Amino acid sequence: MTSTGTRNGSPTLDEVAQLAGVSRATVSRVVNDSPRVSPEARLAVQAAVETLRYVPNRMARSLVTRRTDTIALVLSESNTQVFSDPFFASIVRGLSARLADTELNLVLLAARGAREQEKIGRYARQGHVDGVILMSLHSDDLLPDILAGTHLPLVLSGRPLDGRSIAYVDADNTGGAVAATELLLSLGRRRVATVTGPQDMVAGLDRYAGYRAAVERSGGRVDPDLIAAGDFTEAGGMRAMTELLSRAPDLDAVFVASDPMAVGAVQALRAAGRRVPDDVAVVGFDDAAVAATSDPPLTTVAQPLGEMTALMVELLLDQIESGERSVEARVCDTSLVRRASA
Amino acid sequence: MTSTGTRNGSPTLDEVAQLAGVSRATVSRVVNDSPRVSPEARLAVQAAVETLRYVPNRMARSLVTRRTDTIALVLSESNTQVFSDPFFASIVRGLSARLADTELNLVLLAARGAREQEKIGRYARQGHVDGVILMSLHSDDLLPDILAGTHLPLVLSGRPLDGRSIAYVDADNTGGAVAATELLLSLGRRRVATVTGPQDMVAGLDRYAGYRAAVERSGGRVDPDLIAAGDFTEAGGMRAMTELLSRAPDLDAVFVASDPMAVGAVQALRAAGRRVPDDVAVVGFDDAAVAATSDPPLTTVAQPLGEMTALMVELLLDQIESGERSVEARVCDTSLVRRASA
DNA sequence: GGACGTCGTGAGAACGCTCTCACGACCGGA
DNA sequence: TCCGGTCGTGAGAGCGTTCTCACGACGTCC
Known part of the structure; x- marks a missing residue:
């Protein structure tokens, strides 16, 4: 066989050019829609592209443009x-x-x-x-x-x-956590606990820092019994809340560093017979979809995603x-x- | 400047070759570790690669090998x-x-x-x-x-x-669903409901088909009141279960087409005052991590992932x-x- | 009517790699 | 001594694009 159109691989620019009766350069111009092409040439090329089902080879293109898009x-x-x-x-x-x-x-x-x-x-x-x-x-x-x-x-x-x-x-994770904690404080809650995120992640760190800052600023002291670490998962939140409850049964509010964890925390609270928010007020973080649909709907900190x-x-x-x-x-x-x- | 090594972009094979005092082909051989290279050449190339921090350009390579890996x-x-x-x-x-x-x-x-x-x-x-x-x-x-x-x-x-x-x-989604449903039936449950997955997905379809097959095979009839559609999410499972409960308050078992949905279903059941499994037995599907940790731990259908x-x-x-x-x-x-x- | 743009086009050189092929050097066997 | 084989190597031709140039064919303006 001579150089027929039907090869094993995909058609190339050259084949399109041949079919359209123009040069490779012109085909390239059409494909990248450069303005410098006559309407007739453009049409011919487009038809050829269509019939050959031509798709540009990105590797070749990237090699010269140095972009992969x-x-x-x-x-x-x-x-x-x-x-x-x-x-x-x-x-x-x-x-x-x-x-x-x-x-x-x-x-x-x-x-x-x-x-x-x-x-x-x-x-x-x-x-x-x-x-x-x-x-x-x-x-x-x-x-x-x-x-x-x-x-x-x-x-x-x-x-x-x-x-x-x-x-x-x-x-502004810190700011959000401060606002959440201050809300709890302003509600008259005296024993505000927190379920933190992982302490090797910046969101976990900053939200915890915000909690501390708010507590200290209010004149309270940061009580280690009121702090438990979660991992941003629902199950982790449940675990941490259970732990918190056993260490500080008198807590009356909790700032939970993520909504999935807050959902878990609410379950733990309920399992322990506490009502939310009557006995324990809860604020989450993220404003995830679940926050609006959970029971009760979660007060939370929204990020402008x-x-x-x-x-x-x-x-x-x-x-x-x-x-x-x-x-x-x-x-x-x-x-x-x-x-x-x- | 003549062709110096320090260009704007990354070093090329040629530059490595020049530094190592060998040809481009030899460098290529070393990089793709072909055996046909003398130890000295190999060492020289490896050193050059190291000092130039050479990384092969995949676009160029793919262009000729026609593979992207x-x-x-x-x-x-x-x-x-x-x-x-x-x-x-x-x-x-x-x-x-x-x-x-x-x-x-x-x-x-x-x-x-x-x-x-x-x-x-x-x-x-x-x-x-x-x-x-x-x-x-x-x-x-x-x-x-x-x-x-x-x-x-x-x-x-x-x-x-x-x-x-x-x-x-x-x-074998169908087979798994049959097994799940038959388990429920074999437990003596007479009103076995199902929460299906989306009916435009094959897993949803097949698991539903399995449920039907098992019910029919047991001599029962498929009651539309015992069937509700979910979407494979926990929230969807909760919704579907609530619906089922209102349509068929006498149901005593439910096959739920995914574990997340089953978790939601259990919550709905509990909210309605039913005990699991005493009042309503539940079987899920997937054997997701959550199945083992949920309360109660879920009986479910495992796939060999x-x-x-x-x-x-x-x-x-x-x-x-x-x-x-x-x-x-x-x-x-x-x-x-x-x-x-x- | 000649000089000068613009406009569409094609030839051909990159881009950085792989791979075939040919070529010396070396070895062992006749 | 000569021949055939292996072994390491380099030259060079691609891979399918883009992009720079150069080149005719047009106007347009003096």
Whole structure:
């Protein structure tokens, strides 16, 4: 056979050009819709593209343009529980909505353990993506280190734990926690406990710091018996609440550092015969969907997720556009959402 | 400046070759560890790679090898609830564990709506991935269609809804549902209800079919009042159970088509003052982590997830290896896990 | 009617890699 | 001594794009 059109692989630019009776360059122009093409040529090419079912080869294109038009959202999480966190789902939804009418593709990469994190680091460095958004960081994560060593545009979801200079977008976790705790205090509650998030994550740390600050500012003292650690899961919240109840049966309010944990806490409270909010007032964090539908509906701290995802994309796109790493930080205000639990 | 080593971008093979004093071909051989390299050359190259921090450009490599060494797991789901489904998390965990010690990378793609599905289809067709695993399919999904039109290796998680010939791996959903329902019947329960999954998903359909089959086989009749539709979420399970209770207050058992829904159902039951399993026996499906920890621990149907993910990878890899689409189907046996809820 | 833009087009050189092929160097067997 | 084989190596041709240039064919303006 001579060089027929029907080869094993997909059709190439050359084949389209041949069929359309123009040069490779013209086909390329049509495909990337450059204005400098005559209507006739354009039509001919479009027809050829159609009949050959031509799809440009991205590898070849990326090789010369040095762009892949895809960005990665990497979840640097050792266990798969992130997936069950509604916060994460919201971020993914927000990101892909934001990217929907751009040329950009979004890929999710999940990393558990050092080995996989290195694999992901390699993946990113090899030029598969134009930039990465890193979320759900723990203090022992390697990825910020690995990626900081490259020129890859990078944005963190959440303030970097070690003070490293990397662009990031975060909610004012501390401020939100202060507001939540102060609400509880202003309600006349005297024994305000807290279920914290993981203390190796910035959201866990900051929300705990906010709680402490509010308690101290009110003239109270921070009682260790009123503090229990959770892990942002419902089951963890239930466990922590049970523990709290046994250590401080007289508590009359609790600030829970995430809504899924708050749901678990309410269950534990109920199991112990306490009424919410009559006996114990509860405030959560995140304003997840579950907060509105749980029983009772949860008073919680809302983060402007839409704004945050939009900012992340903006920061990343700026870096990609300019070719320069930025270290811009954006912290978004939170707001208290009053419902029935406090 | 002449062609110095320090350019703006990353170092290339040529630069490494120059530094090591060998040819490009030799460097390539070392990088892909071909045996035909003398120890001295190998050492020199490795040193050069080290000092230049050389990372091969995947685009260039893929362009010639026609492989990307990455496979995609695509979630063709219109709402982001998949993420909260523990089944999904298990699949992701299983897949990446299975791929951990291979060269293969795993990327997750999430598609909501026709527009994004087309975008993902394009992404896949453009040569970003060597193969795709499709999960969580609904009947109106475009992706099987879009991808079936390509030569891309493809494996479905779950039997294709429209009988199309595509390789797939599935659990014996029908068999599992039959076993669950028969257990309930064998316990002497006379009014066995069901909370189904979405009826546009094969797991929802098959588990419902299994329930019907078991009821009919036992000589009973399928009572519409005993059937309510859920959506595989906890909230949906709660809603459906509440509905069931109002339509058929005399029910004494319920087969719930997923564990998260079963957890919701138990809550609804409890809210209505029914004891589990004394008043109403409950069987779930999936053997999710939550099944063991919920109160009471759930009797449920376990799927061999590890086996299933291994099979998906195997089927996909076979296709990639051979360059041929296969239509092989593998259905894995389920097993009943007896706990306290039935 | 000649000089000068603009406009559509094609030739051809990249991009960074892999892979075939040829070529010397070396070895063992006749 | 010569021949055939292996072994390490390098030259060079691709892979399918984009993009810079150069080049004719037009106007348009003096």
